[in-house]
Amino acid sequence: MNKEITPRSKDYSQWYNDLVIKGGLADYSAVRGCMVIKPHGFALWENMREVLDGKFKETGHQNAYFPLLIPKNFFSREAEHVEGFAKECAVVTHYRLKNDKESGGLVVDPDAKLEEELIIRPTSETIIWDTYKSWIQSYRDLPLLINQWANVVRWEMRTRLFLRTAEFLWQEGHTAHATAEEAVAEARQMLEVYADFAENYMAMPVIRGVKSPSERFAGALDTYCIEALMQDGKALQAGTSHFLGQNFAKAFGVQFLNKDNQLDYVWATSWGVSTRLIGALVMAHSDDDGLILPPKIAPLQAVIVPIYKGPEQKSVIDEKALQIKNELQKAGIRVKYDQDDSARPGWKFAEYEMKGVPVRIVIGARDLEQNQVEVSRRDTREKIYLPLSELSKSIRSLLEDIQRQIFEKAKKYRDEHITRVDDFDTFEKVLDEKGGFIAAHWDGTPETENKIKELTKATIRCIPLNNPQEEGRCILTGNPSKERVLFARAY
Amino acid sequence: MNKEITPRSKDYSQWYNDLVIKGGLADYSAVRGCMVIKPHGFALWENMREVLDGKFKETGHQNAYFPLLIPKNFFSREAEHVEGFAKECAVVTHYRLKNDKESGGLVVDPDAKLEEELIIRPTSETIIWDTYKSWIQSYRDLPLLINQWANVVRWEMRTRLFLRTAEFLWQEGHTAHATAEEAVAEARQMLEVYADFAENYMAMPVIRGVKSPSERFAGALDTYCIEALMQDGKALQAGTSHFLGQNFAKAFGVQFLNKDNQLDYVWATSWGVSTRLIGALVMAHSDDDGLILPPKIAPLQAVIVPIYKGPEQKSVIDEKALQIKNELQKAGIRVKYDQDDSARPGWKFAEYEMKGVPVRIVIGARDLEQNQVEVSRRDTREKIYLPLSELSKSIRSLLEDIQRQIFEKAKKYRDEHITRVDDFDTFEKVLDEKGGFIAAHWDGTPETENKIKELTKATIRCIPLNNPQEEGRCILTGNPSKERVLFARAY
Numbered sequence: 001m002n003k004e005i006t007p008r009s010k011d012y013s014q015w016y017n018d019l020v021i022k023g024g025l026a027d028y029s030a031v032r033g034c035m036v037i038k039p040h041g042f043a044l045w046e047n048m049r050e051v052l053d054g055k056f057k058e059t060g061h062q063n064a065y066f067p068l069l070i071p072k073n074f075f076s077r078e079a080e081h082v083e084g085f086a087k088e089c090a091v092v093t094h095y096r097l098k099n100d101k102e103s104g105g106l107v108v109d110p111d112a113k114l115e116e117e118l119i120i121r122p123t124s125e126t127i128i129w130d131t132y133k134s135w136i137q138s139y140r141d142l143p144l145l146i147n148q149w150a151n152v153v154r155w156e157m158r159t160r161l162f163l164r165t166a167e168f169l170w171q172e173g174h175t176a177h178a179t180a181e182e183a184v185a186e187a188r189q190m191l192e193v194y195a196d197f198a199e200n201y202m203a204m205p206v207i208r209g210v211k212s213p214s215e216r217f218a219g220a221l222d223t224y225c226i227e228a229l230m231q232d233g234k235a236l237q238a239g240t241s242h243f244l245g246q247n248f249a250k251a252f253g254v255q256f257l258n259k260d261n262q263l264d265y266v267w268a269t270s271w272g273v274s275t276r277l278i279g280a281l282v283m284a285h286s287d288d289d290g291l292i293l294p295p296k297i298a299p300l301q302a303v304i305v306p307i308y309k310g311p312e313q314k315s316v317i318d319e320k321a322l323q324i325k326n327e328l329q330k331a332g333i334r335v336k337y338d339q340d341d342s343a344r345p346g347w348k349f350a351e352y353e354m355k356g357v358p359v360r361i362v363i364g365a366r367d368l369e370q371n372q373v374e375v376s377r378r379d380t381r382e383k384i385y386l387p388l389s390e391l392s393k394s395i396r397s398l399l400e401d402i403q404r405q406i407f408e409k410a411k412k413y414r415d416e417h418i419t420r421v422d423d424f425d426t427f428e429k430v431l432d433e434k435g436g437f438i439a440a441h442w443d444g445t446p447e448t449e450n451k452i453k454e455l456t457k458a459t460i461r462c463i464p465l466n467n468p469q470e471e472g473r474c475i476l477t478g479n480p481s482k483e484r485v486l487f488a489r490a491y
Numbered sequence: 492m493n494k495e496i497t498p499r500s501k502d503y504s505q506w507y508n509d510l511v512i513k514g515g516l517a518d519y520s521a522v523r524g525c526m527v528i529k530p531h532g533f534a535l536w537e538n539m540r541e542v543l544d545g546k547f548k549e550t551g552h553q554n555a556y557f558p559l560l561i562p563k564n565f566f567s568r569e570a571e572h573v574e575g576f577a578k579e580c581a582v583v584t585h586y587r588l589k590n591d592k593e594s595g596g597l598v599v600d601p602d603a604k605l606e607e608e609l610i611i612r613p614t615s616e617t618i619i620w621d622t623y624k625s626w627i628q629s630y631r632d633l634p635l636l637i638n639q640w641a642n643v644v645r646w647e648m649r650t651r652l653f654l655r656t657a658e659f660l661w662q663e664g665h666t667a668h669a670t671a672e673e674a675v676a677e678a679r680q681m682l683e684v685y686a687d688f689a690e691n692y693m694a695m696p697v698i699r700g701v702k703s704p705s706e707r708f709a710g711a712l713d714t715y716c717i718e719a720l721m722q723d724g725k726a727l728q729a730g731t732s733h734f735l736g737q738n739f740a741k742a743f744g745v746q747f748l749n750k751d752n753q754l755d756y757v758w759a760t761s762w763g764v765s766t767r768l769i770g771a772l773v774m775a776h777s778d779d780d781g782l783i784l785p786p787k788i789a790p791l792q793a794v795i796v797p798i799y800k801g802p803e804q805k806s807v808i809d810e811k812a813l814q815i816k817n818e819l820q821k822a823g824i825r826v827k828y829d830q831d832d833s834a835r836p837g838w839k840f841a842e843y844e845m846k847g848v849p850v851r852i853v854i855g856a857r858d859l860e861q862n863q864v865e866v867s868r869r870d871t872r873e874k875i876y877l878p879l880s881e882l883s884k885s886i887r888s889l890l891e892d893i894q895r896q897i898f899e900k901a902k903k904y905r906d907e908h909i910t911r912v913d914d915f916d917t918f919e920k921v922l923d924e925k926g927g928f929i930a931a932h933w934d935g936t937p938e939t940e941n942k943i944k945e946l947t948k949a950t951i952r953c954i955p956l957n958n959p960q961e962e963g964r965c966i967l968t969g970n971p972s973k974e975r976v977l978f979a980r981a982y
Contacts, residue, residue, distance in 0.1 A: 030565070030621050031609065034558035039637065042554045063533045067525035068611075068642055068658050069581070072588065074521070076596050087587055090560070091599055092611070094582040095646040097563065105567050108582055108608055117599055118522065120559075120583070120611070130521050140833065146530065151559055151642065155586040167559050342631065 002350055007288045012232045019282050020161045023291045023354050026278075033159040033166030037275070040355060043299035045169065045275060049149065051201050051297065052171065052273065055193045061145040061173060066127050068151075069118040074126035077251035081125065084218020088155040090120040090166075120153040125219065125244070125270055128174045129252040136176055136266055138257045143186070144176040162279030163236075163491050170274035176266045178258060180245070183267035184222070187243040190271040191224040194239035202277065203294035203407035204228050204284045205414050206238055207437070207486065209462025214446045217270075221245040227461045227486070229414045230283040233435015235461045235488035238280050241271035279491075284410050285379075291356025292379050294406050295399040302328060302335040302359040302395060303352050307345050313365050321363050324373070324391060331392035333399070353378060358402050359395060379406050420484070424475045427487070431458055437488045441481035443474035452476055458487045493841055498779045503723045510773055511652045514782045514845050517769075524650040524657030528766070531846060534790035536660065536766060540640065542692050542788065543662065543764070546684050552636040552664060557618050559642075560609040565617035568742035572616065575709020579646040581611040581657075611644040616710065616735070616761055619665045620743040627667055627757055629748045634677070635667040653770030654727075654982050661765030667757045669749060671736070674758035675713070678734040681762040682715040685730035693768065694785035694898035695719050695775045696905045697729055698928070698977065700953025705937045708761075712736040718952045718977070720905045721774040724926020726952045726979035729771050732762035770982075775901050776870075782847025783870050785897050786890040793819060793826040793850040793886060794843050798836050804856050812854050815864070815882060822883035824890070844869060849893050850886060870897050911975070915966045918978070922949055928979045932972035934965035943967055949978045 004022050006014040020026050025041030037045065053063070069092060075082045096112030099105075121127065128146070136144060149171045156164050173190060177183040191208055198206045206226035216223040220242035228238045249255070249265040258264050285292040295301050304321050308314045321337050328335040338348055345362070352360055362374040372385045375395070379402050386394050417436025421427045430438055442448060442460065452475075453459050463485045472481045495513050497505040511517050516532030528536065544554070560583060566573045587603030590596075612618065619637070627635060640662045647655050664681060668674040682699055689697045697717035707714040711733035719729045740746070740756040749755050776783040786792050795812050799805045812828050819826040829839055836853070843851055853865040863876045866886070870893050877885050908927025912918045921929055933939060933951065943966075944950050954976045963972045 027622065027625070029558045030562060030618065031558045031560050034560060036558065036622050037556040039553035039555050042556055045556075046554065062530035063537065064530050065528040065533055065536075065660065067520045067522045067527065068644065069522050069525060071521060072597055075588070082597065087589070089586070089588065090583045090609070091585040091588065092581045093584045093599065095579065097566070097578055097580065097582065097610070106563055106573065108584065118581070119588070127521065131518070131527050134518070153559065169556065 002289045002354055005288055005290060005354070008231065015288070016279075016283060017161065019286055019291055019354075020279075023282075023356065025282070025291075026161050028161070031166075033156055035161050035165050035167075037169075040299060041278060044278060044281075044293070044297060047297040047299060048197075048201070048277060049171075052193075052197055053147075053149075055197065056147050056171075056173065059145075059189060059193065061147045061175075063148065064146050065148055065150070066124050066131060068121055070121050070124075070127045072117045072119055074130060075119065077126065078219050078247055080247075081219035081251075085122045085154075088157075089122050090153045090155060092118040092120065121150070122152055122154045123270075123272075124148065124150070124152075124172055125174065125248050126252070129248040129254055129268070132176055132266070133252055133254045136254055136256050139178050139259050142176055142178045142256060142266065143182065145173075145186075146175065147171055147173045160279070162275055162282070164276075168275050170272050172270060172272040175269045176249075176254070177269070178256065178264075178267070180267050183245075183269050184243050187222070187224055187241045187269040187271065190269070191226065191239070191241040194241065194271070194273060195226050198226055198228065198238055198277075199407065201294065201296045202281050202284070203296075203403055203410060204238070204280060205407065205411040207462060207464055209464045209467075209486065211240075211462055212446075212449060212460045212485070214449055215460060217242045219244060219247050221247070224465075225462050227437075227488075228280055228284060229417055229436060229488075230280070230491065231413070232283070233417060233489075235437060235490040236276075236280045236283070237461070237490065238277060239271070239273040242269060244268035244270060285406055286356065289350075290354030292406065293356035293358060295358045295403045298356065298358050299334065300336055300355075300357045301333050301399055302361055303357045304335065304337045304361045304363060305345055305348050305352075306337075306339070307362060307364040309365075317363050317365065317368065320368055324361070324363070324388070327392050328395060331396060333392065333395060358399060361395075377402055379409075418486070421475065422472070427458075427475050428456055431456055431489060435489070437461065437486045439484040439486055440475045441472035441483075442485050443477050443479035443481055448474060448476050448479075452487070456489075458489050461486045461488050461490060493780045493845055496779055496781060496845070499722065506779070507770075507774060508652065510777055510782055510845075511770075514773075514847065516773070516782075517652050519652070522657075524647055526652050526656050526658075528660075531790060532769060535769060535772075535784070535788060538788040538790060539688075539692070539768060540662075543684075543688055544638075544640075546688065547638050547662075547664065550636075550680060550684065552638045552666075554639065555637050556639055556641070557615050557622060559612055561612050561615075561618045563608045563610055565621060566610065568617065569710050569738055571738075572710035572742075576613045576645075579648075580613050581644045581646060583609040583611065612641070613643055613645045614761075614763075615639065615641070615643075615663055616665065616739050617743070620739040620745055620759070623667055623757070624743055624745045627745055627747050630669050630750055633667055633669045633747060633757065634673065636664075636677075637666065638662055638664040651770070653766055653773070655767075659766050661763050663761060663763040666760045667740075667745070668760070669747065669755075669758070671758050674736075674760050675734050678713070678715055678732045678760040678762065681760070682717065682730070682732040685732065685762070685764060686717050688764075689717055689719065689729055689768075690898065692785065692787045693772055693775070694787075694894055694901060695729070695771060696898065696902040698953060698955055700955045700958075700977065702731075702953060703937075703940060703951045703976070705940055706951060708733045710735060710738050712738070715956075716953050718928075718979075719771055719775060720901075720908055720927060720979075721771070721982065722904070723774070724908060724980075726928060726981040727767075727771045727774070728952070728981065729768060730762070730764040733760060735759035735761060776897055777847065780841075781845030783897065784847035784849060786849045786894045789847060789849055790825065791827055791846075791848045792824050792890055793852055794848045795826065795828045795852045795854060796836055796839050796843075797828075797830070798853060798855040800856075808854050808856065808859065811859055815852070815854070815879070818883050819886060822887055824883065824886060849890060852886075868893055870900075909977070912966065913963070918949075918966050919947055922947055922980060926980070928952065928977045930975040930977055931966045932963035932974075933976050934968050934970035934972055939965060939967050939970075943978070947980075949980050952977045952979050952981060
């Protein structure tokens with residue numbers, strides 16, 4: 001057990017922070033609620049971004065970039081959107097500072113007040129739909145399939161590294177379609193892209209579902225989501241995809257001539273995932289020794305650590321290690337040879353375990369004589385000896401196995417933590433003692449949903465797609481219900 | 492000549508705007524001074540970013556991400572920096588809006604005033620050096636080689652798409668070193684990376700130099716730069732790399748224990764290029780028909796346009812065209828087959844010329860019979876017929892030739908526009924009639940530099956690296972000078 005890391009059992013929240021900071025993912029900054037993403041964390045984000053970006057392009061989307069600053073009046077245009085977003089946001093009111101003669105410091109120049117305040121984008125529907133107005137005239141301009149990688153700011157009062165920060169990085173897709181059916185299909189397609197990414201790259205099983213009306217994105221007709229389960233039994237919304245109907249087209253006057261030569265409002269979707277996913281990844285797989293990263297997106301997939309006595313052994317091992325490194329690199333494995341003389345092997349082991357490098361290869365003089373290396377996998381801590389011949393092949397299949405097993409482990413935990421519950425006492429008991437998702441009947445009203453939230457802090461995470469229909473009674477009110485929905489306490 | 496584009500000879504500035512907007516690179520936005528980067532422009536930026544990012548990583552740099560918002564007091568810490576940057580910037584003063592009961596609109600909530608204003612980063616030295624304080628303790632932590640891809644905001648009063656916008660995208664490298672020599676070497680290495688990128692990818696010849704003291708970055712001891720020449724004879728600063736000395740380390744208290752166990756301040760560099768490079772690219776190569784993009788970074792390197800009569804011919808040509816497309820794609824060429832039925836070939840030709848696609852391949856029934864295609868290169872408008880056998884090989888070498896010739900053409904123009912001048916009358920005459928760089932003697936004082944700028948609008952672009960030393964007299968004052976410097980009017 002790594003002494004720098006608080007054990008999960010002692011303080012889950014502190015464990016998470018220790019992992020993020022000591023694992024080299026992020027750091028607090030001098031600005032309230034804003035974090036610094038450190039090189040290891042950013043390399044992870046780059047790998048995630050590359051996979052997602054590839055999937056967006058495969059499905060026909062193009063990247064573009066829209067302004068960071070949005071005129072205040074844009075937020076008033078869509079009635080629900082303003083309620084959801086315009087309130088807690090960073091407001092730019094001035095465009096100049098000047099020297100203060102009295103204090104010698106800098107003060108805001110009152111002469112440089114903006115005529116209209118600008119808001120740092122909390123999300124970009126408004127500025128993008130204002131732009132689409134000039135890009136869309138006819139059905140020939142549709143569908144318009146655009147994505148943006150950007151930073152956004154939401155003035156959160158209680159922040160946590162990656163999970164909830166004032167500024168975060170994300171991608172936001174904004175698409176325009178000629179029909180409602182096409183827009184819904186797009187929103188569901190992108191949900192599937194997210195789910196595929198979460199499960200097959202992040203090794204994190206997710207439930208695909210749709211939000212209850214009160215949990216919808218502000219301005220959406222439907223919000224699809226993927227929900228993951230963390231090791232403390234709390235759920236985490238890992239991505240959302242919204243069917244926006246014609247709300248934004250109407251708010252910004254975006255009409256098109258359809259095939260029948262009639263003017264109609266455009267149908268919209270938007271969808272996004274953010275650096276929050278890194279927080280989810282940390283909490284889904286890691287242990288008390290540090291991060292556990294799935295090989296497919298780990299910045300470093302393997303590290304080679306030498307063990308030697310004296311410069312003679314060192315030079316023999318160096319040569320062999322560099323040879324192995326080159327062989328692995330050629331096979332497409334992200335590998336590093338740690339030649340640092342100033343740190344001891346034991347320290348290095350702990351360090352790479354903390355950073356979640358999936359495979360550690362130790363090269364010692366005795367092993368070399370036997371044409372083998374000692375290989376440890378991060379997820380199970382298992383040690384094996386692998387022959388030098390065809391090492392890249394065996395490491396590759398080991399990485400695949402790790403990827404698979406991390407997923408299977410998380411899936412087993414998740415599946416064991418979906419509990420069917422039929423009465424409110426059990427509901428509360430399961431929430432407190434077991435955690436996880438609870439599949440329970442709900443009468444479909446926002447009032448009941450709110451009441452349950454007040455009483456238990458649990459929310460409806462989603463109504464799963466293809467949810468089996470089943471007669472039942474709401475766990476709170478006893479009113480009739482047609483299907484179970486998934487409740488959980490959530491991040 | 493494309494009728495949608497104003498000819499250069501008529502209005503160079505309007506020509507530039509037409510190219511940017513109609514070539515699909517960018518658009519004005521609803522926010523003063525901020526642009527929308529359209530998909531074609533963003534794809535170009537992505538290609539540029541990918542090459543640069545690869546070069547940064549090859550030279551040992553890692554990416555990270557620092558907060559968008561910087562506390563106001565950070566800017567006061569470095570005396571020159573505050574003069575250079577803190578003045579014209581976007582100031583966040585509040586973190587909430589509320590509904591206005593009278594107007595029904597949104598107003599800034601006076602109760603949500605920040606204790607200290609936050610500035611949207613115009614550049615990140617201050618927030619990064621504040622962070623480095625906790626990352627650097629000993630010489631073992633050095634060098635620290637970090638780069639960030641980010642958006643920044645500088646409140647420019649007169650803006651132009653790409654060349655000068657309030658918000659722009661860039662990368663900023665920020666490195667920390669144990670010695671001055673190492674930091675200078677880093678700054679010069681990164682200048683070389685930029686120069687290599689400009690010349691070998693953007694096909695844009697540049698002069699490597701160092702700025703005169705009054706043109707230095709605010710807070711730098713030396714600013715290295717690459718300077719390019721546009722087709723109207725004006726220079727454009729395409730990238731800068733700064734040796735910052737210990738200024739920021741002192742301002743933010745970043746000390747380290749050196750090998751002799753002594754506390755010392757850290758030495759710094761910073762270096763950046765931005766979306767401004769896209770503006771440079773447009774003005775360096777394009778013509779009155781539209782953009783001319785160098786193949787290495789063009790989003791699309793080749794487009795296939797079919798010419799057919801009737802559905803029978805179409806199906807034969809479609810089949811062949813897709814086959815050719817696949818072959819080219821396999822050879823790593825970015826190619827599109829334009830199957831759009833609704834546009835005529837002539838319209839498509841003009842469109843792809845406007846967008847700067849380097850190679851157009853036209854497939855017609857008669858050519859197919861002869862096992863050949865008609866190929867036009869965008870740069871020279873030359874048409875040739877190429878046999879279908881080994882087409883990918885010939886297209887590839889054609890792309891290489893285009894890349895080379897675009898560079899050669901720009902270099903010839905640039906070299907013809909460096910004029911040695913020894914008196915002030917000729918200096919003014921050359922500026923007005925010929926433009927370009929003027930190599931002239933200067934007495935080395937900021938007073939003379941300013942006076943020349945006032946009189947002619949020409950500035951010292953740089954003192955070239957490895958500048959030949961030569962006795963002479965300042966063109967304005969007649970005072971003695973040891974070397975010629977390069978003057979030009981500039982963007």
